[in-house]
Amino acid sequence: MIEAQELRKHFTVTARRGRLRRERRVVEAVRGVSFTIEPGAVVGYLGPNGAGKSTTIKMLTGILVPSAGSVTVLGMNPTTQRRQLARRIGAMFGQRVQLWWDLPLVESFELLRHIYRVPANRYAKNLSAFRDLLDLDAFLDTPVRQLSLGQRVRGELVASLLHDPEIVFLDEPTIGLDVVAKSRVREFLTQMNRERGLTVLLTTHDLSDIERVCRRLLIIDHGQVIYDGEVDQLVRRYGGECTLVVDLEERTEPLRIAGTHVAKMEGPRQWLRFDRTETTAAQIVAAVSGQARLVDLTIEEPDIEDVIRRIYARESPTPVGGGAPRLAQADPPVDA
């Protein structure tokens, strides 16, 4: 359904150096990415900022032409068949508005129906299904500029699915949403995948998006795929370090508990890092209460950057991260 082979993209960036000097650098955003996505898959595409996620999605959707490599989506070449492909895919970019700002939400849907040439009966059927699933009725007639972020994201989701796409690309669909809105978006995507066989490729920084929605994970860093596999496996293999934050009654020496180390201290609050495969939060809590009086505690899950760092350190045969430059000098500085 989606096949990317040795996909590469580099940009030439011109920077001013002094009054007349210009320096041209080639930035390699994507450096040989290959993967295959089967119909009906729900794939999370992860990576730190600047890893090349958006650039990959732009190449899959035909916005950008790859510098090298090949890509096929639904049997089409996104570069040369952009408009035919656009009819059969949907996309949503978390921070961009594709709805008409001044118009009531439902009128944006109407216009999109004509832009995508959706038959009237299909449109009516889809809209009524989405109205139920996403509770749109309360704000269907509200101008988009007056919608809350959560409402607008729901509107954007509908906008990207009204024409029955077979694949939907979602770039940070839950960014900035509160917990309730996030879970609504996740449930909706899961349901669309289950009932309609919709293939989903989504990028996110939120690990729980991945856990709740995706079955498969692609992790990219420095323009290369560094992990491609099941989500379950990832959690099992690289659960990562969790942090137990304990509030003690009074300030003490750093706690010394087996399997943990104190990562940070602030007055009576201490951050205990531990590895889930070695010990459990319950064991630590028991040990802490033996040494000091515990007032409150919270557990911090490992964040995505942390997991990626760990995977990268273990998996990469030739570490490029850390000090290695990400900008390859193309030409010597030229005088303009």
Place this chain on the structure above:
Amino acid sequence: MAEVVSLYARLVRARVRSQLQYRTSFALDLVAMAGITFLDFVAVLVIFRNVPTLDGWSIGEVAFLYATSAMAFALTDMAIGHLDGLSQLVREGSFDLLLIRPRSTLFQVMTMDFQLKRLGKALQGLAVLVYALTLLDLAWTPGKIAMLVTMILAGAVIFGAVWIFVICIVFWSVEGRETANAFTYGGNYLAQFPITIYDAWLRRFLAYVVPMAFVSYMPALFILGKEDPLGLPGWLRFASPAVAVLTVLGAGAMWRHAMRHYRSAGG
């Protein structure tokens, strides 16, 4: 084709509907637009306070040039004036959204923000046209009436094509907007006077490169029944529609070139 026209009408109607939500504010905008552009015509009147004719053109004749050019430009400005904001769209990355829809990007850009209030500028042009016609004693024939309508429409198309052609610069440099404005607003200004008052190089530039001479000067020679002091072939007076078609083809080619650049360079 018919489907595209009906989609265009639908998108424009949607814009107009939201602009008409606040009637009073819209009416004030309309009057303000007419008022601001009228100041341009005041400049023409000031010139004629000092000279009786401008290179053999009377005040009525220059007013006629001004009016037809202003009306053509106002129609263009109403339909695609928002292209001035294209650099922002490109800079913010919102332009990418147009590439994931099954329509031409140029079509989508052109339908983004139809501004009905700029009709005020066209009304101002119409008022000046009426003023010009009261000063001129023209023998109207069906041919001349058809030419008047044609020249305004062809002029609007020429302005629009030049606008699209030059705004493509923002795909290479997001600061290119002002360069583009020099051609669009500047072109409109130059088209308001008989081209004979300009230096030879500028005259040739306006006739053959940025074809502003075909917006008003050439067809006006026919309607006003004037001799061409430059002695150009007579058929050029009827060439505006053909020039409009050529500029549209040029603008389309330029846009496609810009799209290829944008999609391979990545904005």
